[in-house]
Amino acid sequence: MILKKHTTPQEAVECIHDGATVMIGGFGEAGSPIELIHALIDHGATDLTVVNNNTGSGHIGLAALIENGCVRKMICSFPRTANSTVFADLYRQNDIELELVPQGTLAERIRAGGSGVPAFYTPTSVGTPLAEGKEVRAFDGQDHVLEYGLKADFSLIKCDCADRFGNLTYYKTARNFGPIMAMAAETTIVQTKTYVENGEINPEHVVTPGIFVDRIVCVPDPAHESELVAQGVSYP
Amino acid sequence: MSNPEQQIGWSRDDMAKRVAQDIPDGSVVNLGIGIPEKVAAYVPEGREFIYHTENGLLGMGEAPRDGEGDPELINAGKKQVTTIPGASFFHHADSFSMIRAGHIDVCVLGAMQVSENGDLANWSTGAPDAIPAVGGAMDLVAGVKTIYVITQHCTKNGEPKLVDTCTYPLTGPGVVSRIYTDLAVIDVTPEGFQVVGLAPDIDLDYVQSKTGATLLTAPPRIET
Numbered sequence: 049m050i051l052k053k054h055t056t057p058q059e060a061v062e063c064i065h066d067g068a069t070v071m072i073g074g075f076g077e078a079g080s081p082i083e084l085i086h087a088l089i090d091h092g093a094t095d096l097t098v099v100n101n102n103t104g105s106g107h108i109g110l111a112a113l114i115e116n117g118c119v120r121k122m123i124c125s126f127p128r129t130a131n132s133t134v135f136a137d138l139y140r141q142n143d144i145e146l147e148l149v150p151q152g153t154l155a156e157r158i159r160a161g162g163s164g165v166p167a168f169y170t171p172t173s174v175g176t177p178l179a180e181g182k183e184v185r186a187f188d189g190q191d192h193v194l195e196y197g198l199k200a201d202f203s204l205i206k207c208d209c210a211d212r213f214g215n216l217t218y219y220k221t222a223r224n225f226g227p228i229m230a231m232a233a234e235t236t237i238v239q240t241k242t243y244v245e246n247g248e249i250n251p252e253h254v255v256t257p258g259i260f261v262d263r264i265v266c267v268p269d270p271a272h273e274s275e276l277v278a279q280g281v282s283y284p
Numbered sequence: 285m286s287n288p289e290q291q292i293g294w295s296r297d298d299m300a301k302r303v304a305q306d307i308p309d310g311s312v313v314n315l316g317i318g319i320p321e322k323v324a325a326y327v328p329e330g331r332e333f334i335y336h337t338e339n340g341l342l343g344m345g346e347a348p349r350d351g352e353g354d355p356e357l358i359n360a361g362k363k364q365v366t367t368i369p370g371a372s373f374f375h376h377a378d379s380f381s382m383i384r385a386g387h388i389d390v391c392v393l394g395a396m397q398v399s400e401n402g403d404l405a406n407w408s409t410g411a412p413d414a415i416p417a418v419g420g421a422m423d424l425v426a427g428v429k430t431i432y433v434i435t436q437h438c439t440k441n442g443e444p445k446l447v448d449t450c451t452y453p454l455t456g457p458g459v460v461s462r463i464y465t466d467l468a469v470i471d472v473t474p475e476g477f478q479v480v481g482l483a484p485d486i487d488l489d490y491v492q493s494k495t496g497a498t499l500l501t502a503p504p505r506i507e508t
Contacts, residue, residue, distance in 0.1 A: 075339045075340075075358075075362075075376070076358060076362040077355055077356070077358075077362075078339070078355065078356040078357075078358050078362075079356065101376075125417070125418055125419050125420070126417045126418065126419040127415055127416075127417055128415050128417040135415070136415050139415060140413060140415075146416070148416050148417070148418060149418075150418050150419075150420065150421075150422040150423050151338065151376070151380065151418070151419050151420035151423060152338075152376075152379075152380030152383055152384055152420055152422075152423030152427075153422075153423065154376075155375075155376035155377040155379070155380050156377055156380060156381075156384075158376075158377065159377035170384065170426075171384065171426040171427065172384065172422045172423045172426045172427070173422045173426070174426065174456075174457070175454055175456065175457035176422060176453060176454045176455065176456065176457075177453045177454075178418065178422065218373070219356055220341075220354065220356050220357040220367075220373060221337075221339050221340050221341055221356060221357055221358055221373065222356040223340055223373055223374070223375050224339055224340050224375065224376050225375070225376050226375065227375040227377075228375055228376060228377045255375075272355045273355070274355050275355075
């Protein structure tokens with residue numbers, strides 16, 4: 049029987065090994081799988097390469113993962129946050145690596161990685177420092193840079209509703225990187241607000257087909273990053 | 285505001301209103317973070333714009349009323365927003381396909397520097413201790429059909445932002461169409477900066493004195 053459900057966040061992330069590449073969904077707090085990230089901190093994997101658009105807020109979620117020394121390298125588009133100096137402090141001390149990628153290029157690299165496309169050309173970043181050292185080729189008279197697909201060992205994402213086969217729907221702008229990160233990882237771990245029987249999600253409404261999902265954790269009442277930051281919470 | 289430059293010329297709201305006048309009815313518009321966000325308040329009577337926010341929403345509405353916000357319904361600046369009837373959500377790769385492939389009509393961005401050939405610098409000063417952060421700016425300027433810049437004419441220290449050559453790292457080369465400042469509306473033409481409008485009580489000599497490149501006023505002559 050196909051049953052993609054684990055009972056706890058802890059059990060779902062215990063296979064994440066030191067040195068793994070981990071994609072973490074979310075744009076700011078929208079779609080951030082905080083409970084899975086906190087379980088990963090508890091699990092204690094280190095030397096991780098983490099792919100996310102940002103570098104977290106306050107001292108919880110992704111910022112806490114970085115602050116707890118789990119992350120060797122960030123691949124992201126916007127590592128600045130008004131309410132967190134965790135990444136900035138480590139970066140200035142040369143204690144964390146940064147691969148800065150334009151946001152759309154980051155998204156397309158993830159989609160390509162999850163789609164069996166090893167590389168692609170894009171007009172984004174042509175003529176800027178972020179294109180330095182990259183192959184440039186003209187198509188229809190316009191220069192494009194070569195970018196490589198991005199894959200991960202694990203993805204941690206958040207959805208709104210999941211069924212037994214791993215079909216997913218999302219909530220508003222929390223969708224962001226979820227669908228493409230689900231495709232790009234060897235093992236995709238999802239935290240869902242609701243878990244339903246097969247057939248309860250209309251097949252026309254499925255956003256991520258279950259083939260891209262490996263483990264599901266039900267977190268009916270997930271924490272919100274901004275509320276934890278406002279309360280001054282640090283994790284652990 | 286302690287800066288005396290704020291006392292003359294257009295206010296930020298005036299600038300935003302002026303930008304909105306130039307956006308055609310039916311446009312799909314992406315507004316950058318900061319002053320560009322004000323443009324949404326000044327849609328001219330009889331026009332309808334659809335706002336795209338690159339984190340995955342077409343049909344972005346106004347800010348929610350107090351207490352009615354949703355932490356997972358936000359814009360690219362991570363502020364809480366609402367949706368209009370007819371809105372749609374989509375993932376990041378689709379959102380940037382809309383941007384990269386020219387499906388978005390107009391993007392309004394802030395600037396650190398704009399050069400007379402339309403180069404835009406708005407993501408990094410290149411300072412060694414700065415944390416580099418680019419977000420979606422490079423994708424927007426590479427893909428959106430028309431790029432408008434809305435910015436104060438000078439920096440807080442009085443340095444010109446409109447220059448002959450950008451000294452900051454570029455966001456994109458030759459991408460800006462028109463610049464709206466507190467002093468003037470200026471087109472980027474093949475011949476350079478051309479003033480197409482002046483704020484009330486501002487004269488051209490004053491604008492030139494605040495600009496780091498030569499301003500053209502008459503329509504450029506076409507050499508044959």
